[in-house]
Amino acid sequence: MALALQTFATVSDANAALKAAGTRYLGGGTLVVRAANEGDISVTGLVRSTDPTLSGITVSGGKVRIGASVTMAAIARHPELGAIAKAARAVGGPAIRNMATVGGNLFAPAPYGDFAVALLALDASVGTNDGEMPIETFLAGRDGNPAIVTSVSFTLPKADSFRFLKVSRVKPKGVSVLSIAAVPEQAGDGTVSSARIALGCMADRPMRACAAEKALIGQKLDPDGIAAALATAGEGTSPITDPIASAWYRTEVLPVHLGRLLLT
Amino acid sequence: MAKVPIQFTLNGSEKAEFVEGGTTLLHALRDKTGDTSPKGGCHQGTCGACSVIIDGELRLSCLTLAETCSGTDIQTTSGLAEAGVLHPLQRAFLDAFATQCGFCTPGMIMAAKVLLDHTPNPSREDVVEALSGNICRCTGYEPIIQAVLTAARANSQNAA
Numbered sequence: 001m002a003l004a005l006q007t008f009a010t011v012s013d014a015n016a017a018l019k020a021a022g023t024r025y026l027g028g029g030t031l032v033v034r035a036a037n038e039g040d041i042s043v044t045g046l047v048r049s050t051d052p053t054l055s056g057i058t059v060s061g062g063k064v065r066i067g068a069s070v071t072m073a074a075i076a077r078h079p080e081l082g083a084i085a086k087a088a089r090a091v092g093g094p095a096i097r098n099m100a101t102v103g104g105n106l107f108a109p110a111p112y113g114d115f116a117v118a119l120l121a122l123d124a125s126v127g128t129n130d131g132e133m134p135i136e137t138f139l140a141g142r143d144g145n146p147a148i149v150t151s152v153s154f155t156l157p158k159a160d161s162f163r164f165l166k167v168s169r170v171k172p173k174g175v176s177v178l179s180i181a182a183v184p185e186q187a188g189d190g191t192v193s194s195a196r197i198a199l200g201c202m203a204d205r206p207m208r209a210c211a212a213e214k215a216l217i218g219q220k221l222d223p224d225g226i227a228a229a230l231a232t233a234g235e236g237t238s239p240i241t242d243p244i245a246s247a248w249y250r251t252e253v254l255p256v257h258l259g260r261l262l263l264t
Numbered sequence: 265m266a267k268v269p270i271q272f273t274l275n276g277s278e279k280a281e282f283v284e285g286g287t288t289l290l291h292a293l294r295d296k297t298g299d300t301s302p303k304g305g306c307h308q309g310t311c312g313a314c315s316v317i318i319d320g321e322l323r324l325s326c327l328t329l330a331e332t333c334s335g336t337d338i339q340t341t342s343g344l345a346e347a348g349v350l351h352p353l354q355r356a357f358l359d360a361f362a363t364q365c366g367f368c369t370p371g372m373i374m375a376a377k378v379l380l381d382h383t384p385n386p387s388r389e390d391v392v393e394a395l396s397g398n399i400c401r402c403t404g405y406e407p408i409i410q411a412v413l414t415a416a417r418a419n420s421q422n423a424a
């Protein structure tokens with residue numbers, strides 16, 4: 001079916017065009033063009049913007065800003081983003097990574113959205129032309145979000161404080177059984193002073209493991225110290241069931257993988 | 265709907281076509297330019313048979329809108345042989361029995377070509393990673409991995 005593509009030089013013009021019924025923003029197209037190929041007739045028009053602010057990466061003073069059109073491949077090879085490269089490399093195979101954008105990943109429903117899981121653990125802000133919002137606010141309201149995401153920003157973690165794990169059945173590439181990102185901060189004596197843990201596939205979109213985060217405070221990252229966190233890891237989750245794994249299976253293996261990640 | 269004009273370079277030749285809005289690059293290449301080397305296996309991004317190289321990067325032509333490729337440089341497997349002499353990757357695939365039904369082969373060769381363009385002496389792990397978006401239902405992959413490693417060795421011997 002014919003699908004009209006409109007290209008705009010500025011984000012504001014593209015935002016205006018997106019108000020028309022049946023229009024969707026075109027990022028890398030790995031989900032939206034796939035939907036059109038599969039016969040999804042809810043999409044009748046696509047809008048994109050070539051605004052250069054969408055495609056830059058800036059790292060300064062420990063702060064990172066990534067434009068929404070930046071691809072997973074560009075993040076994975078960026079010399080200053082080594083600490084989070086692993087999460088970008090977890091998305092798809094090489095061709096998908098050359099196309100898949102950060103903006104699109106924020107909207108990807110489970111089992112996709114592995115990079116958004118990392119961004120949630122990093123407490124990122126999501127930018128639109130109306131300003132920035134915390135990623136949790138963005139994720140909660142993304143279904144009704146008509147505005148183009150322009151960027152994500154976060155504080156670059158120390159290489160050893162950002163931990164990321166994607167569990168898949170097909171190696172090296174495969175869809176997630178689940179993904180976990182964790183940013184535990186440790187005090188001088190090795191006890192955890194704060195922790196953010198984000199989970200993928202444990203709901204329809206990335207979510208935080210708040211109970212496990214709390215249970216880690218004041219604990220050492222050893223088998224005894226993390227036991228309470230593992231016991232509460234599944235709190236508040238409602239995992240998806242898909243051809244990769246059932247909700248039951250995801251619930252069963254979550255503590256196992258979280259344990260491995262925290263003990264590495 | 266009005267057709268959209270697109271212009272790009274395909275294997276070194278200038279192309280200009282009119283496509284309907286929403287036409288994928290895969291359809292534009294096969295149905296408009298007549299280059300049937302990219303194959304449509306799934307149209308979902310999962311099989312890699314439609315892989316092409318756009319401006320030096322591996323892309324899936326089934327998920328790329330043709331309109332977004334105006335002004336780009338596109339390479340496909342049909343442009344690899346020069347004056348009837350097969351490219352070292354094509355030679356190695358034939359010699360290693362890395363192509364059986366052949367449906368995955370043009371995509372595999374594109375994925376292998378970008379790897380060798382950037383990493384002339386890849387490790388086995390590099391090859392597995394580079395081909396990880398491409399599915400083969402015939403060979404069991406091992407002959408393909410060996411073919412890519414062989415082509416890399418042949419290239420570096422020629423360069424020496």
Ligand SMILES: Cc1cc2nc3c(=O)[nH]c(=O)nc-3n(C[C@H](O)[C@H](O)[C@H](O)COP(=O)(O)OP(=O)(O)OC[C@H]3O[C@@H](n4cnc5c(N)ncnc54)[C@H](O)[C@@H]3O)c2cc1C
Nearest residue numbers: 025027028029030031032092100101103104113114149309
């Ligand atoms: C074979 C295959 C394997 C995959 N493997 C993985 C994987 O391992 N992990 C993973 O996380 N994902 C995976 N994906 C899903 C997908 O490729 C990624 O999630 C990707 O990041 C989506 O980005 P995109 O730019 O291609 O999105 P698009 O398809 O362009 O867009 C997706 C949705 O987001 C909206 N959108 C995109 N950008 C913006 C923006 N800037 N502002 C507002 N709305 C926007 C679009 O309107 C659309 O609704 C896979 C997909 C395929 C086809």
Ligand code: FES
Nearest residue numbers: 305306307312326
């Ligand atoms: S046809 Fe494009 S990936 Fe299968």
Ligand code: FES
Nearest residue numbers: 364365400401402
């Ligand atoms: S040779 Fe038949 S699919 Fe690979």
